[in-house]
Amino acid sequence: MQTELLHHLPAAVAGGPATKTIPTAAAAAATPVTNFRKVVIPLSTTAPTPCYDQSPTSPDARSSPFPSRPPLGRCPERMVCAGQRRAKTLHMADQGTETTESGPGAAATETGGARAAAAARAYYDSSDVDAFYDSFWGGEDIHIGIYAHEHEQVATASRRTVERVAAKVSHLLGPDRTVLDLGSGYGGAARYLAERFGCRVTALNISEEQNRRHRTTNAERGLDGLIEVVTGSFDDIPFPAEHFDVVWSQDALCHSGDPARTLGEAARVLGPAGEFVFTDIMASDDTPTEAIRPLLTRLAAPALSTPGQYQKLLSQVGLTEVDFEELSRQLRIHYTRLTEEAQRFHAEPDGAVSPGYLAKVRENLPLWQRACRDGLLVWGIYHCRR
């Protein structure tokens, strides 16, 4: 099982790959960071284990394109913290121990977080999933759409969601602003933000396959000077504290095996006047875990958080919920549209997606439709600040 998460230095996006010496863990640890702020996230306290994948051959192992910001990945305490957590995670994974609270969205242990990240990576990197998602949404957005009517194109509705989320933080978007997109998929939102507002976007994503496509599209569109694609997990964000004006995420946190830690990380990297905006698929507060387990198997997601849990966790990590726009009706329309499209997709002689995978999707999507109809699921947009 792959339990080791990837931590790379980010790509140099202006002017192509830089030929810069990659700092060793020891050199990085010696670099002073003045604005580091410790946040309370569950940690184990074994001996520090520096934890970079610093392979110079990695597409991520290049210099920062953001010279006005602290050098990326050079926060000594972060490195130690992440290493400690991972050491514990691997140790526990080796022993096969895992304790998870019951109930939908119960915070998983660190092992749960690492397992969920590895499962998400394996899922999104698989050729079937990659081909299916890419053709369904056209290589841009892969999240819940906001539909003007029940027959609208999935891609059109999905783009509307990006616009709606951006409108909530538009006062923080502009040429000198920085956005971190957690679980950035093929980069639809990153490109929208860079093109529309001129902001610099860091796209953190666990799927190397998606990141490869993301970088290619950015280069084709001339956006690689504004968007940096980084392979890594939102459970160990490889950036110093208070680094971004906006932290953004769309329908990715449902893959977290440890939402407390993921939200703690999002809060840590948010600047003092920064804002965190995210959409997520949740279970209703009273949904029994068993009722939605069959839905989650296809996505390799461990459990869904609930609005009540998010409210509690957000406040625990020091964030104030400015507003939660509940749009669960859109989730029902979305899954209805996906179910219809999956039927059509099957009829096409495409060949890129295996018949076995398509059959599973066609079986699984109606379960989501039914769960939406039965009020088991919630979807909406959270907008938070410090």
Ligand SMILES: C[S@@+](CC[C@H](N)C(=O)[O-])C[C@H]1O[C@@H](n2cnc3c(N)ncnc32)[C@H](O)[C@@H]1O
């Ligand atoms: C439903 S897709 C959404 C993608 C993108 N946000 C969008 O809206 O188009 C979920 C994304 O979360 C990413 N993801 C899942 N677990 C992750 C983790 N632990 N760290 C970073 N990204 C993760 C997946 O690779 C995938 O790109």
